[in-house]
Amino acid sequence: MSAxxxxxxxxxxxxxxxxxxxxxxxxxxxxxxxxxxxxVAGSTLxxxxxxxxxxxxxxxxxxxxxxxxxxxxxxxKVLKAAGFELKDVVSVTVYLADIHEFPDMNKIYKGVMPDPxxxxxTIQAAALVNNARIEISxxxxxQK
Numbered sequence: 001m002s003a004x005x006x007x008x009x010x011x012x013x014x015x016x017x018x019x020x021x022x023x024x025x026x027x028x029x030x031x032x033x034x035x036x037x038x039x040v041a042g043s044t045l046x047x048x049x050x051x052x053x054x055x056x057x058x059x060x061x062x063x064x065x066x067x068x069x070x071x072x073x074x075x076x077k078v079l080k081a082a083g084f085e086l087k088d089v090v091s092v093t094v095y096l097a098d099i100h101e102f103p104d105m106n107k108i109y110k111g112v113m114p115d116p117x118x119x120x121x122t123i124q125a126a127a128l129v130n131n132a133r134i135e136i137s138x139x140x141x142x143q144k
């Protein structure tokens with residue numbers, strides 16, 4: 001009996017860990033934010049909310065249209081940095097400062113996201129950081 005217990009302990013110790021390796025994706029280490037732009041866990045990438053900012057971290061001028069375009073470009077930058085593509089995105093959450101801007105956001109979104117479109121939720125937030133009009137987060141799964 002004790003030989004069986006020892007064999008089980010040895011087998012369990014030699015088995016690969018079930019915990020998935022996590023890798024942080026950070027596009028700019030100089031921003032000093034208390035979160036990562038993305039986290040890869042196994043074959044899944046979790047993209048933190050991306051605002052419609054330019055390379056200097058300023059909101060794109062012109063309102064919801066330019067901010068939506070920039071936010072989607074920022075999501076795509078995180079995807080590419082992690083080795084993913086837009087076609088790998090399976091779920092998106094869009095946060096709008098004003099739900100009445102949904103049609104303008106949706107027109108741009110439809111033109112950027114490939115088919116089949118990912119699952120999506122869109123909500124109006126009471127306020128977004130930096131007075132942004134939009135923030136977009138995403139989940140992507142690497143195709144095998």
